[in-house]
Amino acid sequence: MAQNPERRAALVNAAIEVLAREGARGLTFRAVDVEANVPKGTASNYFASRDDLFDQVGKRIHERMGPDPSVIEEGGRKPQNLALAIEYMQGLFGRITRDRTGYLALQELRLEAVRRPELRTTLTRTISENLERDIGFHLDSGLPGDRSTVLMLYLAMNALIVEHLTLPGVLEGIDTERLVADLVTRAVATPDAGARSRPRTPGPTAS
Template sequence: MVANPQRRLSVIDAALTVLGDRGGRGLTHRAVDAHAGLPVGTAANYFPSRAGLMLAMAERVFKLLAPSPEDLAEPDEARGEAFPRYVAAVVQRLLARPHLATALIELRLAAARDDAVREVIGPFLRAGVAADVDFHRDRGLPGGSDLVLLAHHAVNGILLDQLTVPLDPEADPVDLARRMAQRLAATAGPSDA
């Protein structure tokens, strides 16, 4: 068992940068060691399996992109405006750290190609959606699990568009997310709490 949490974190952060910059094929233990400036074999010592490294990366991305207390503060606006504000804040946080957003997309692509990675990333991502549904219900926001899932899909599309070849290079992705969330919330039924 490896006992240096700071070195482990350095390996994970280096892996995220390598994945975000080079894609799944560029993510090797050797590339992570080189990027982190660590001796060859360090990444493999901490994460013998690719799936284990991928899960640690996913957990780190979600921790780094977690909303601030200000983002989660009870809004003064009407409940109908809180959901669009939360969704826009997610897009803003992700695009402020594009290598992390790209790494998230790459993690999902790796899971699509590798059963071992899929087995650890799939449950982790689904648990994240379930936590978002709980947050949504706890805040008394309109809609429910269906609205949260639709918002996840829409945010993923906005991110993919912005991080690759934007269909409208002049569009503000945060404003797109806010307007999309407003429209989704306007058509949502009561919460399925």
């Protein structure tokens, strides 16, 4: 059966809304149909199973959270220094804050992956690939720091984002932009542990 790519994308985005609002148990084909305002049975015609739907949702979330290519292009023309590393991380924090639904849906996927081995396998692969891409981008760009720097930033930024999006009152009154700058500054405080050449790839994403 021929499928409409635009309708498929709309269904996946609708699934993200449902997942963020109702959790994994609420993510049914019928709920997606209602959210997308399409006839009953539409989602089941586009996705082979709920596992397929979960997989597509995970891929779409990472696409939504990725940086605009123009931002990376502009960054490539700037000095690859601490200031640019801070700018990238502040941009990441801003993007995800604006797409709160997408990030909350990703956390629901993580929780569901604990119970669904197939989802755990695909989500692990997607997030691992994104992390390796970010490490490669950082090293190849000549930004300050090494592989451990990126790993520390990955863990610190994820913790900050979860706190900010789920329990914002905990960080009430804290200047998050300044906090991100401090995190980056401390993470790159040690000398670069070495460089290696890789093909240039798109910039930082969140996992």
